[in-house]
Amino acid sequence: MATLIRMPEVAAGATEIVLAKWNIQEGSVVKAGDVIAEMETEKAVVDFESETDGRVYKVLVADGASVEVGNPILVLLAEGEEASAGDALLGGSAVGPVASVASVSAEPAVAAADVAAVVAPPVASAVPTEPAATVLADGTDRRFVSPIVRKLSHEQGVDLTQLVGTGPGGRIVRRDLEAFIAQRGPVAPDSPQLGVQPTPSMPASGSAIAKQEYSSSYVTVPHSGMRRAIARRLTESKTTVPHFYVTADCKVDALLALRKSINETSPVKISVNDFVVKAVAAALMDVPEANVVWNPDSMLKYESADISVAVATDGGLLTPVVRGAEKRSLSNLSTEISELVAKARAGKLRQDDLEGGSFAVTNLGMYGTKEFTAILNPPQSGILAVGAASPRAIVEDGEIVVANVMTVTLSADHRAVDGALAAQWLAAFVKRIENPLSMLI
């Protein structure tokens, strides 16, 4: 019997998945368990296995397409089955929603490609103010811009993402740019003879000259799926989650001394960050009210300390999760984190390495950063931004003394965690980190 395969919910809560690459083509014979495609979620590439034997009749989405979960992606025929069985599936009500999605794509050029039609989000193109972006088969957000607008916006230093195209198909046309600039007010243009009027009174400032120099050449690097995911998620977080921040200085002389003595004997080299993660876990146990996640109609109270650790990789930021950190010994925690970091950098994290977690730690101390604030990693309610430990003058018992101090800033989701609770948690953290032996018990 012919089977219509739909985009699975590869990652919990995902609404769109990028079909990174098909390993089959139309006509291929597949066996149950064969990896027929690679799916790219926001955090990882996942192998997608066929659940049945069969022969590929139609591939409905192209490599690289971003597909809504539940939309059809493939038609498989049973061995010996006629094409008509596959056509019946495609023509029947089973794919009714797909047809309706396709029908709203008003750009003929886009509608012509059936792949694009399947994945095109419902864009009400009749509305003239719709931004000139649509999702094409290659999964890119495509903004249609006329050539002269590209040229002028570059010369004028206009970020086209701020413009709404009103030309055919939502194309950003010259008049859109001119209206935008008229509203924004002029800046020193690179090329005064071109269309947009410069302000004669504007002196040639040093920054304008610098811009000219630097804007004269650049290379365009297409976004990876990960880069787009980072951009989308963090934009969503920063713009929809009410962040607030609490900061504390931690004296870490005791911690550094303890670390030194442990590392003299331990087969595993413990890092400052390992202590930080351990302290975060302990603080979450100390103040369990802070170990929560905001849901629209409920609060999730976590019982264990599952902590995301931010890892910088060549492709971008990844946040694998250390589960049950409160139960782990320092050396076990250290080993676990090392393994996750290595997997992240090798691109070998699995989806479940990345899922869950109620709290995150991000540490830029190794770069000498003194202090910073982090953006929450949804749906988590807290992220601790850790700066570098360094000798600083502090006042202790009325005396100026030198101590190794580490500044940490907690970003919290005010929907889930109020200010006082955040302050309590931070105090618990400081207590733990300044008394590291308490974590070893």
Added chain:
Amino acid sequence: MTEKIQLSPKEPWIELRTTPEDWRNANPKLLENMLGQMHLIRAFEETVLQLASEGLVHGPAHSSIGQEGGAVGSIVGLRGTDAVNGSHRGHHQFLAKAISYVAPHGLDVTHLVNPAVQEVLQRTLAEILGLAQGYCRGRGGSMHLQWMEAGALGTNAIVGGGVPLGAGNAWAQKNAGTSDLTVSYFGDGAVNIGSVLETMNLTAAWDIPLVFFIENNLYAVSTHVSEVTAEERLSGRGTGFGIPSWRVDGMDPLAVHLAMQEISEHVRAGKGPAIIEAEVYRFFHQNGPFPGSAFGYRPKDEEEAWRNRDPLARVANEMINLGLLDQAMVDEVRNQAQAAMQAAVDQLLEPDLAGKPGARKIRAELWPSVDFVNVGVRGDASELAGARTEELTSFAGAKEEVRFVDAVAAVMDRRMETDPRIVVLGEDVHRLKGGTNGATKGLVDKYPGRVLGTPISENAFAGLGGGMALDGRFRPVIEFMYPDFMWVAADQVFNQIGKARHMFGGDAAVPLVIRTKVAMGSGYGSQHLMDPAGIFATAPGWRIVAASNPFDYVGLMNAALALQDPVLVIEHVDLYASKGEIAQGDFDYQIEFGKAAVKREGSDLTILTYLSMVNHSLEAVEQTGVDAEVIDLRWLDRASLDWDTIGASIKKTNAVMIVEQGAQGTSYGSWLADEIQRRFFDYLDQPVQRVHGGEASPSISKVLERAAIARTEEVVAGIHHVVEGFGKN
């Protein structure tokens, strides 16, 4: 019982054969010259085949081995100022004409090759190899050998294609007051093609001194003459056209020579053309070093029989019999010819040390520079330098209002008055008080012999004009009554006239004007109503002008007639009756070369248009109120287009619409849109928009014709479309 009266042709058709007495009476110097020339050609052709077998000849090598007698026998008696042209198999005729030109007193078999002859051999071989020192700088190769100085007008790779051009050359010879003649060589395969038959008719009608030399070698590639024609004696074509015709054994060079003497007498006396059919045989296949029998279309014994009649042996044996030389001397002639070819080869080739033992290659420094690829597609228009130019908007003298078509006739009148080289030819141009539209009004009486009503043979009279232009003593103005007729004459218009300058090396001027009128709206239907601009714009070599008003027409026609290139002048029936201002009594100015006219300045949209659509566009702009800039292109071809004006306007408006009237497929705007997006992509705010007719050719039915073409309403719709592209801001 009907009465039957035996009719006889107007002109004789005879077969001429030599007798022993003819050989005895032949001038020994003539025989010596023929023997020497044939040996040089034979050795030359053997060399070409050898190089071809080594892979050193790019493209076909059509050898004339076996056919030397026809070429040498016919050319040896010509004047230096007589001319020849030929077909794809033309090495022998070219060499015979070139050698006769550099050795006008004949060859001496004891010293066969002097430096001038050696140079002819080397440069001809170089041309066939595609090398810069060739007569056409390597552009022409084996099939396009031209040396105008020697009267070698150019061989031709289109079967029969050179014959109308030969007629044009002959017309020029006669009308320049000389008694020179032109011989056009072609094969049995070309006898049945329209160009040849049309030209037979035309030259006979007008007593043009052209000799049709049919080399009947029995095979068109592999097809025997008996398979494709009932009258296999191909000289029989002549009687139907009133042309005296000779048939002669082409393996007997003396017979050919004697026939040509009779023919020359007839033709030089102004009695019109003649036909000579020489029965010859190519010893090898169509091209390459294998006999035809190897391809199975003719038997070996047939080849053997013809080989036994080798014209070289015939002349040598006759001369030995007459005691003029001995076999040793004959062998020495061949040795000298082969040595000369070896010397030529040594100048062009060198050992290929990277190849197989004994391999040779062309000396790398002898190839043309690749920069040369597009040089000389047309002239540089420097001939227009210093001409007085005027514009209607700035003309200071007195003006008067006239009908467009009267300006057409008036400027031609003025030019014919000042330039005796100008000749007008076309269908009915000499009657109906100025042709079918009045465009040649008054000219036939004022300039007798220079306004020529042609037979309905577009290929022949277009080619006739092409031949006149290549000769250079006359400036033909050819009228195509409707533009679609260019397809009938397409070989002459595009393959011959348009390509001639470039193909033959880039220097030869082709000063020729074709006038035609776009007739959309006149109800003449699918086969009369095209706009030819798009086709000519995409064909190399042609310049194109189109005027939207009589003042511009005068200046553009004057420029067209001054240019050394073929120029298409497009008119429009809608404009003929329209009135416009011209300079009163002043028909001597030009419109500046390559200068468009901004008919309306505007900032929102650039409309590029020409001919009658200029006025339609201006109307449409007024109706819509859009601030469009309307540019009358005037000079339409790739090399003459005013990119400065177009570019400045596009950079200002960022939106372009190309407006024309005719069908989509052959449209002018398609190539222009392509060029615009290449040049101005970064200045465009929307796609290059187009207004043009439908896919179908306009029909007779009035409503269907209207629906098939563009006029003001379509331009209005086009402007609305462009405005949509402006967005909502």
